[in-house]
Amino acid sequence: MQDNYIYCIGLMSGTSLDGIDLAYIKMNSQSYHDFEILKANTIPYSDDWKKKLQEAITYNKEDLKLLDVIYGELLGDVLNNFIKTHVIVNIDFIASHGHTILHQPENGITLQIGNGQVIANSTKQKVVCDFRIQDVQLGGQGAPLVPIGDKLLFSNYDYCLNLGGFANISYEKDSQRIAFDICPVNIVLNYYTRKIDLEYDDEGKIASEGKINIELLRRLNGLSFYQELPPKSLGLEWVQENILPLVDKSETDIPAILRTFVEHVAMQIGNVVKNNATILVTGGGAFNTFLMKRIEFFAQTKIKRVSTELIDYKEALIFALLGMLKTQNKVNCLQSVTGAKKDHSSGNIFYPHKKNKVFE
Missing domain, CATH: 3.30.420.40 (ATPase, nucleotide binding domain)
Known part of the structure; x- marks a missing residue:
């Protein structure tokens, strides 16, 4: 049974700009309800980053490409600090939602910044990200993914x-x-x-x-x-x-x-x-x-309150699950939820590049 467990980090940034949620997850790759949140943190944004993310909706295409890279660098730094602080050794992959800047599925547009290649290069880990794009291309809303x-x-x-x-x-x-x-x-x-x-x-x-x-x-x-x-x-x-x-x-x-x-x-x-x-x-x-x-x-x-850990990190946990499903080439996006043409396995996988190059 031990061989079925995977260890990964789920990474989430919500529209309310509370900060970056990180959760180190142990999950049974054959029996998904068998999971544990081993470590978790929320890293608040600096005032400068809050301002950038709030204003990014007005950026032009070139500025957004640059923001995608520097935000990826920020996520890489945050991840490296998280890994170092908690002395995390065993990581199968990192699943990153990124931060949503534009979401107009009716126009075929959705943009989550946080360049996956930059994160992979920075952390030297496999990264799964860009979970919404394929669904929008398939005529779906690209949301919700949880x-x-x-x-x-x-x-x-x-x-x-x-x-x-x-x-x-x-x-x-x-x-x-x-x-x-x-x-x-x-x-x-x-x-x-x-x-x-x-x-x-x-x-x-x-x-x-x-x-x-x-x-x-x-x-x-x-x-x-x-x-x-x-x-x-x-x-x-x-x-x-x-x-x-x-x-x-x-x-x-x-x-x-x-x-x-x-x-x-x-x-x-x-x-x-x-x-x-x-x-x-x-x-x-x-x-x-x-x-x-x-x-x-x-x-x-009457609503029964669950653990603070689950309240805070459920989305990071689920993006870790989405990442695992993608690495298994299993469905992680439901047609009945998003309105896409079919159920599908969404996301892109990036591997660290030796020369630390960001691909266009």
Whole structure:
């Protein structure tokens, strides 16, 4: 049995810019639910890197190519420090999601920076990355990718809900995995807390003291995305075009904005989750006590909290699984989830190059 175990590092950077999540995973390559998170860390971004990543959506093609390389160098440095700090010797591969800059699947575009060849050269390890590109080429949304992990690792839950930059959910329906983005969460909440010099609203305390702006709530709930059927996914561009102008036009009081948006998120999740369901909730939003109470209210179910480690590092864990599936040439992207033409094995594999050359 010991021979079936693989050891790898999953690497994830979310749209909310919390930092870079790293998880060193031991996983049974024949029985996927047999896994263990051995070591894990989140490395916060410097103010300079936050600014770069926030502004990258406005960069031209040449600047994005350069950013792809220097961000790959950053990830390589972060990985090398993680490996050294935890004295990690046994690594079969590194699976890197990268950081999403552009996601417009309707236009055939998705871009995650963090050059795989640069990371491989820096760490001297095999790297699996670029998980979304092939799916978009096959006519899919390129997102969400986590549901295959939900299916293989957490099938004992009715729903797997992640509360990160966006809320996304996955569940089984008619023997198929259904998954989609529900609505923005921390990408909006944190945007407004930063206006009062806070990285986030700790436990939702500020939101809990705010007053709901009924008209703003009505307009948010009326956005056309919420009437669309899955597969569907959201990106930063959609938030900038649809959410922020609507909020800024309707309300200036930060507690009121946070309170209203928490209600909006909870209502949208409650529209999806059925009564008395078992729900695995992960992502930073799981620590927002007030948001969780409002979700329980609208979903009419009690949510049992899981370990902090799983809340924080589930996505890094699942990208490690996606990487393993790719190295086995097994399906890691589900047609029923993304809307692609077929199930497929997505991602690119890079090996360290002796001359440390980055290929075009």
